[in-house]
Amino acid sequence: MGCTLNCTFCHTGTQALVRNLTTAEIVAQVQVARDDLGEWPSPKEDRRLSNIVFMGMGEPLYNLDNVAAAIDIIADNEGIAISRRRITVSTSGVVPQLPELGERTQAMLAISLHATNDALREKLVPLNKKYPIAELMAAIRAYPGLSNSKRVTFEYVMLKGVNDSPAEAKALVQLLRGIPAKINLIPFNPWPGSEYQCSDWATIERFAAVLNRAGYASPIRTPRGRDILAACGQLKSESEKLRASARRKLEQAPEAPSAD
Numbered sequence: 001m002g003c004t005l006n007c008t009f010c011h012t013g014t015q016a017l018v019r020n021l022t023t024a025e026i027v028a029q030v031q032v033a034r035d036d037l038g039e040w041p042s043p044k045e046d047r048r049l050s051n052i053v054f055m056g057m058g059e060p061l062y063n064l065d066n067v068a069a070a071i072d073i074i075a076d077n078e079g080i081a082i083s084r085r086r087i088t089v090s091t092s093g094v095v096p097q098l099p100e101l102g103e104r105t106q107a108m109l110a111i112s113l114h115a116t117n118d119a120l121r122e123k124l125v126p127l128n129k130k131y132p133i134a135e136l137m138a139a140i141r142a143y144p145g146l147s148n149s150k151r152v153t154f155e156y157v158m159l160k161g162v163n164d165s166p167a168e169a170k171a172l173v174q175l176l177r178g179i180p181a182k183i184n185l186i187p188f189n190p191w192p193g194s195e196y197q198c199s200d201w202a203t204i205e206r207f208a209a210v211l212n213r214a215g216y217a218s219p220i221r222t223p224r225g226r227d228i229l230a231a232c233g234q235l236k237s238e239s240e241k242l243r244a245s246a247r248r249k250l251e252q253a254p255e256a257p258s259a260d
């Protein structure tokens with residue numbers, strides 16, 4: 001809950017890290033979702049909950065032991081049995097942990113990239129100062145098991161006038177050359193106080209067209225959950241809001257009689 005990495009486009013990053021989720025809490029999220037979908041218990045066929053992505057609230061590779069243990073449970077064939085090929089872990093690029101993630105979990109890899117040069121990525125994803133793009137790309141190329149059927153997903157948030165030009169789309173194609181990859185273009189979800197705006201739709205489509213011409217699948221993620229601030233990068237936890245509303249209630253409550 002919360003995150004220490006302060007990516008500047010991300011609402012979650014404005015919330016201080018509270019603590020890491022335990023293995024049980026991660027697995028419980030899957031079970032709650034299945035329960036909500038009426039799939040608990042259920043046969044393994046025709047389930048609606050078929051894919052899982054670890055993302056949106058903190059850096060999974062800073063909680064790798066619990067993430068790996070949760071994946072072992074979720075993927076166990078005698079239990080929930082979601083295939084490891086349908087489980088994706090999204091990271092902002094903690095380079096030293098990438099080999100371990102691949103070896104321990106065999107999960108699919110997603111990278112929060114968002115920029116094609118170090119100067120811009122350092123601004124958007126400050127972790128880039130520690131692990132610059134060249135090091136990150138080398139670690140991705142060495143990720144265990146990469147193939148055309150096991151591609152890396154690159155996430156690229158579309159920020160108006162910041163990273164959305166056709167030149168940047170071409171630079172992205174150059175950067176990913178030789179990596180089995182797909183690219184998720186994410187329309188930016190504005191949140192109160194953010195310094196960015198979402199790229200215009202036509203700009204996003206132009207950007208996607210450059211990627212498509214180079215042979216990359218580049219779906220534009222349909223914004224969902226904007227109205228409840230629950231879309232990508234907006235998962236600033238309810239706990240903070242609850243704390244604020246509880247504080248307000250206390251402030252408004254009549255003063256309790258003193259005990260003496």
Ligand code: SF4
Nearest residue numbers: 003006007010013058
């Ligand atoms: S994008 Fe991910 S790593 Fe960056 S601040 Fe948000 S939650 Fe943390």
